[in-house]
Every structure is written in C-alpha cells, then in structure tokens.
Amino acid sequence: MKKLLLILLLVPFMFACSQGDTASQPTQAEAIHEHDRCHLCGMMITKYPGPKAQLRLKGETIVPKFCSTRDMFNFALQPENKRQITHLKVHDMSVTDWESPDDSAFVDAESAWYVYGTSRKAVMGPAVASFASKEGATQFATEFGGAVLTYEQITIGLLAGE
Template structure:
C-alpha cells in the first residue's frame, strides 16, 4: 500500500507554500501527483445574514472589517473568513494541502468598514495594510484594497505598512489571542 507523500509532516509546510504560490501565479495546485490545471473563472459569492466563518462559525455580517473567501477544488461553495488575518493564516499554514481555485477579499477603498458588503477583488492582486489601528472581527486586522493609492491613504490615516499579497508572512497572521480583542463574544 502506497501512502501519498503529501500527508507526511515534513511535506505539509512545503505544500502549504506551494498552494500559496499556485494562487499567486493564478494556477491551480495539484497535490499528490495530480497535474496542475488552469484556474477556471470563478465568481465571488456575496455574503448574507447567515454566512458564517469557516474557522469559528461567527456570522460575517455581524462584524466590521474586510472579509475573505476561498474557493477550493471539489467544493461547491467557498469557505468564508470573517477576518483577513484568518484568511492568511489558513493560506500560509503548513497544513494547507487543499487546492485553491480562487480567493477573494473585499476592497475597503469601496466597502464600508463597519458593514462591508460586495466589492470583492482577487486576493492575489490586492494591496494589504498590516499593523493599522483599525479592527476587524477578531481585533487587529489586515485591510485589503484594490488600489495602491487607497491602501496608502488608509495607512496614512490609521497607520500600518502597505504590502503586496506575496509579502504577507506567517508571523504577521498569528491567531493566538484573537478572542481577547473581540468584545462581542
């Protein structure tokens, strides 16, 4: 009996980084020997009052700040995240071995911070502000923008550093203690 090498602990981090690289390159990650296929055009799905977070079950519509969604291969509906820190934490995790077909975040240059709806943009082409004073559902968050000028303006007003998708690193998206910042739990 042969075991797929992608389930070996030493391969998990490499596959997680490969999933992120495949998303950055606009391709589809094929794990365990499958061939890579081209990313299909997948439209973002709008959240509603019942849309919950993949990680903690929180209702996205109840919280401020940018949201995210990931469309995985073999999954009909996207996985939603109530915060971009959770989104990046999952994508950058060494355990991430699911094939990512598309990922979207909200353009906070267009969406209202306190009740963001719509304005979904391709996550890999967005600009991110890390370290601002603005909070999302889990406390400090990473603001996402379609335009560099909007990200620069936000950073000028609320602090933080503007980064491209590939510049966001695992140590920037630590989830430990996130609940300590949530005053609604």
Template sequence: MTCSCFTRRHTRRDVLGTLGLAAFSTLLAACGEKAGEAPSLAPVEIDRATSCELDGMLLADYPGPKAQIHYAGQDKPAFFCDTVELFNTLLAGEQVRAVRAVYVQDMGQADWNEPKGHWIDAKTAVYVLGSKRHGSMGPTIASFAQQADATKFAGEYGGKVLRFADIQRDMVDLSGGALHDTRM
C-alpha cells in the same frame, strides 16, 4: 518501420516537460477546466447567515474586510470573517486543498463597519498591516484594490502597505483575536 519517437534521443528536460504538462492537463480536467483556460469563479456575496469557516461567527455581525476561498471540488466557498484568518489558512503548512480563487473586499469602496460587496482578487490586492482599525478578531489586515487607497488608509490609521506575497506566516497569528472577543 520504426516510430520516430523511439529513434530520437530524449533529454531529461523533454521527458519531465511532457510529464509535467500531462499532469497539469489532468489536474485542470479534474477541476472541470480546459487546458489553457483560467478558472472563472465569481465571488459570492455574504448574507445574514454566512458563517466563518474557522469559528462559525456570522460575518455580517462584524466590521472590517471579509474573505473567501474557492477550493477545487467544493461547490461553495469557504468564508472568513477576517483577513488575518484568511492568510493564516493560506499560509498554514498543513494547507493541502487546491485553491482555485481567493477574494477579499476592497475597503477603499466598502463600508468598514458593515462591509458588503466590492470583492477583488486577493492576489492582486494591496494590504495594510498594523493599522489602528480592527476587524472581527481585533487587529486585521485591510485590503484594497488600489495602491493609493491603501497608502491613504495607512496615513490615517497607521500600518505598513504590503502586497499579497509580502505577507508571512508570523504576521497572521490568530492567538490574540479569539481570546479578546467578548461577543463570541
């Protein structure tokens, strides 16, 4: 008796597809998720002691949108006191940690000077780059849930409206912010 899997001629696509699906299922299982289910990680609210992953600054002490990344295998999210820091981290060539979820604040709802809550999925957000409004590190990238809010903000404060995928590494240079922060 011959197993049918040995008598059928497998194409390269069959083999690669099976291997890819097996690797994907293994990766999801390692992250505690079942195949076919999307990760369901809720954003975590900041408090007075929440500090930035990159520089230790307290998020609550600074204006502008904040961000958080939930990495696979890490219980607590990494927080960022500025969206420029977030994008600099995500777009870094050396970024190798698996990202499960990314959140930014909806500045159409949150108070710019003391942003709390209003977390949205960073990948679906609309951004304004190059406005006159500053965040914790100087010029920042404002984040919005709604295109209309981003367009209104750009009309009032200047800047270019962009989607997540439009933001490139050369747009998120961190060299200026820390050099000009007198409160550090």
C-alpha cells in the same frame, strides 16, 4: 479499423473529463449572507466590521468564507490548504463601508494590497485591511496607520506577531 475509429471518437471526451475542476469553477465572489459563519473560527461573518474574504478549493462546490482577511490568511497560508486553493477574494475597502462591506466590492486577493498594523479594528483585534490598489492602501495607512504590504509579504509569522 472499428477500434481505431472508436478510439478517435473517445479521445475528445477523455480530454474534456481531464480538464479538472478549476476550469468549471466561477471566479466571481459569492454573496455573504446574514447567517454565514467563518470557515476558520465559526463566528457570524456579517456581525463584525472590516474586510471579509472567501476562496475556492479544488474539487469543492462549497465556498469557504471568512469573517476577516486575517482568518483567510491563517487558513490560506497553511501548507495543506495552500495547494488546494484556486481563487481568493477580499473586499476592496477603498470602495466599501468599513462597518458593513458590500459584496460587490470583492477583488482578487493575490493582486490586492494590504495594510497591517492599522488602528482600525475588525473581528478579533487589528485588521489586515485589503485594497485593490497601492494608492488606496497608502491613503488608508496614512489616515489609520500601518504598513502597506503585498499578498506575498503576509506570512503566518507576521500574523502571529513574530
């Protein structure tokens, strides 16, 4: 009887430990500081214009941050990285300044809309401009050119110019 009672007492603890790291990870974006460097290319993030990005990885406390949404996609679309990502954030460029995006303007990257092929430049060439709404992306594309795409339509081939 003691063994059964002990097992019944331990069961809730076992379930608590097996919930995984994603439940305890915050989904809010972290601030990008003046000396933060891009997780992919190592460039100083705040020195350059255009939308920035960040993500969270399973079991990690460090938040990889990116100097551009292009770098975020180049990292996130790699098969070995894709399955480790729990959250992705990008700037909503319809509510923040292109030259210096504000940390309060981060939105969920997978539900965001993107403008690819715009005349606006970011860190290393053409930007992949991010927006919370299709309307914001369409308005930007009308003014600066480019194609309005969903998260799923951005591929490594597209980023490579194929």
